[in-house]
Amino acid sequence: MAAVLRLFSYGTLLTGTLDPQIDRLLARHCRTRYPASVQGRLYCLGRFPGALPSHHRRDRVHGEILELERPQRCLPIMDRYEGADPNRPERGLFRRRPVQARTGAGARLGVEIYWYHGPLTTARRIPHGDWLRWVEGE
Template structure:
């Protein structure tokens, strides 16, 4: 069985200051940079991916292969996602298509924000690092 793939766009990215990338686990493998269709919100302490409103909205991030039996459960806890009670979750883990910078399109898990969209400020570039750390 192949390792599940996860698209990350915020604090789980390798290049995010204060990154929590270690939560992906020791066996995680970086597969490339890419984008997913959606709108990115700055929610203060973290970003949230929501459905795109227009066709040209994309969210930038990284694709990783996740290894280890407990890796997804650990990430679900970090993202406040409970698969048994999704209606009480802050984020939902869903499959989506990732367009890699290499041109390849693959399926991967992504965490989608399930809270109040009005609480966030749109990040027009779709890249969380552009909005949080413009001097990088």
């Protein structure tokens, strides 16, 4: 059986990437998707969101868990798309890190997430933590 990586997605991977390479990668390697949330705070950064960890249990970021087959092929492409540099994480706009997600059924699963690592000077907090709801105008 091929290796699988669970990636928590909360932004443009749900609403449309506008990147044909990412769209092909997901069509080829994402074997399933299901709703979930992680503890964190979500911000609108313009055309895309950024999530930050939070110590407050009520702070939730809503999205989906993507089960990616062959992560060794997917992750370098995903990291570039997300502006994450695993070899020099301090230089990236996002950092890929492990975190616990809670599925809609209440199960807790280990996933990886791209936490935002940039400035929040012009960011707007999304209090309900749901990017899809935000872009649809609530």
